Amino acid sequence: MLSGVLFRRVGEKNTGIQPEFVNQYLLTDVYCHAKSNKYLRRPVVPSIATLVDPAVSMLRIILEVFRTVFLVMISRLPGFGRPIKKISVANTSVLFHNGRALATCESGPPLRFALPSLETIGWFHGRTAENEPRHSSESGFGGTGVKSFMREWTTAHPRVDPVTKELITFHATFVKPFVRCSVVPPTSKSSTERQPIFDAPVPGVESPKMMHDFGVSRNHTVIMDLPLSLDTMNLLRGVPSLSYDSAGKSRFGVFPRHQPDAVQWFETNPCTIFHTANCWDTLLQDTDINAPRASVNLVVCRLTSAAMVFSAGNLPTPEVKPVPPEYAEDEQCRLYYYNFPLSENAGIQYIRHQWALSAVSLEFPSVAPAYSMQEARYVYGCSTGEASYTVALGKAAKIDHLAKFDIRTLIARGVANPPQPVKGCVDTRSVAQVLDSKDPEDPIKLFRMPDGWYAQEPRFVPRAEPQSEDDGWLLTYAFNEAQLDVKGECLPDAVSELWVIDAKSMNEVVARIKLPQRVPYGLHGTWFSEDEINEQKPFERVRAMAQ
Incomplete structure (x- = not known):
């Protein structure tokens, strides 16, 4: 389900604002x-709990997979409900690109929906979406076959470049080459329009991995090959399909946006990363002519x-196997900085900087959209007063603090005193x-929710004519x-509110909009202008249940 608040212009000369709550189920x-099959x-x-639970047998998982395939096949027969052509539930994030609002989930292509009604339009395959008047017959995401x-x-x-308006995305699958990338430019009548790139292989990934997010700068893309495998062949080795190797390597593949075959790989200690805050390029002013000239x-x-993966399935975290001392770290989720110097030499590269910016736990990070893919100063996100961040994907997250990090200041301190x-x-x-802290220039600012109140992922909305990045x-x-x-x-009359918080001071609630119903704790959102x-x-037309 999508939930939103429309700020509708009202009054003389449209100078007033009337908030209006809107919500719709996405008709995947x-x-x-499920709604039309009376036998289901x-x-x-199958749920993520089935994939990650060590107690679930290989036979059970195989049967669950075959059941899904069987249901997809018979759904096309008369009397078995609406046909299933895509298995995506489109329940993770939303974005806007080239005149389309899109809902996403990594088990299928994006799903277009209408603004402000939130009604479902149809699947977007990279060129056009279903139910659009000009539907392209050319292949897009996935190709043919x-x-x-x-x-x-x-x-x-996916990421949208605020300057070029290109959509940059990747596709992780169970078959080689395991990771592909696509770059979709906005439609234009110009003869110099850059052609889209669909499903270009990214060499160097040797097995299926769970890849949820990535990094995109103005010129480069960063693929994260982490030791979190998502491979049905794991069952033959006696481990769950989704398995974390606490003694494995984390690998980062950096390549020019339109040249994935020029990827450079960087290796470091094992970790998991589900969300990136920002990515940008730096040109180096080094007197050494042999030094790298740029970094990401x-x-x-x-x-x-x-642990977050198992929490998502409401399962206890398995006991971690002993790891070498150099890999041992306390349980934590922190805002972290990497710097990858680019080289013309082949082979594994070195990482110049890799350390946490703060001991304050953080998840669901974001920056002001206009500053994405450049050296943004501020990162916003969710935190908790607990000792460690235990937010779970797909589960109610108790977010009692919102955070603002001045990462430019924190990175400068780290570079000066590594x-x-x-x-x-x-x-x-x-x-x-x-x-x-009483320091007005403190690089970390926290907004604490009142006792008993919990927030969701915050999103930055700029003033009409901002005077600074955080205005x-x-x-x-x-x-x-x-x-x-x-x-x-929840009680039958439970309701949520939409809070508007001053991003500059992080201490003032400018407005509280009481909604007519509760908005369940969810995942990601965005602001549509x-x-x-x-x-x-x-x-x-839009999709409807009766078709």
Whole structure:
């Protein structure tokens, strides 16, 4: 389900604003089939718990996979509900590109929906979407052939270049070459329009991996080949399909945006990364003519285990096998900085900087959209007052702090006085110590939710004519858990609010909009501007349950 708040212009000369709550179920193939198949008793697609639970037998997983394939096949027969052509549930993130609002999930292509109604339009394959008046017959994501069904699977976190307006994305699959990338330029009547790139192989990934996010700068793309495998062949080795190797290597593949075959690989200690905050290029002013002339910077939320994956399946984290001392780290999820110097020499490259920026836990990071892919100063995200960040993908996350990091200042401090590589940290203060700070120039600012209130992922919205990068507001859904009963269930009249927080000071709630119903704790959101709403491409119809 998508939930949104439309700020509708009202009054004389449209100078007033009337908030309007909007929500809709996305009519994916799986959802429509589940609603129309009277014989279905449980979900079509197996849950993540089935894939990661060590107690689940190989036979059980094989049967679950075959059941899904069987349901997809018989869905095309009369009397078995709506046909399933794509298995994506489109429930992870949303973005805007080239006149289309898109919902994403990595088990299929993006799904277009309408603004501001949030009604479902159809699957977007890279050139056009279903139900658009001019539907391209040319292949897009996935190409053609038997493997196209799997090759069209697209990351839940594509990036849109704020300057070129290109959509940059990748596709991770179970078959070689395992990772492909696509670059989709905006449509243009210009004869010099750059042609799209679809499914270009990224060499160097040797096995299927769980890849949720990546880094994109103005000139480069960063693929993260981490020791978190997603491989059904693991079952033959006696380990779950989704398995973390705590003694493996983390690999980062950096390549020019339009040349994935020119990838350079960087190796370091094992970790998991589900979300990147920003990525940008730096030209080096080095007197050594043999030194690298450019580098790529990447800021991420780095975890030292795969605990988040098991939490997503509501499962206990398996006991970690003994690891070499150089790999041992405490359980943590921190905002982390990498610097990759680019070289003309073949082989494994070295990482110039790799350390945490703060000991404060952080997840769901973002920057002001206009500053994406360049050296943005501020990163916003979610934190907690607990000792470690235990937010779970797909599970209710108790976010009691929102955070703002001045990463430019923190990186400068780290470069001037480098922490220990890999395990080091620039600012070692706890959440309580940061909250106690009276320094107006503190590079870390926290907004603490009132007791019993919890937030969701914040998104930055700039002022109409901003005077600085942080001149704007953070929007977040907020919920008071005093509206839960003794069993932890929501009361029938439970409602959420949309809070508007001053992003510059991080201490003032500018507005609180009471909504007519509760917005469940969810994953990612975004802000769609008035211009984007008005610039949407035409469509002939929306999806409906009765078709």
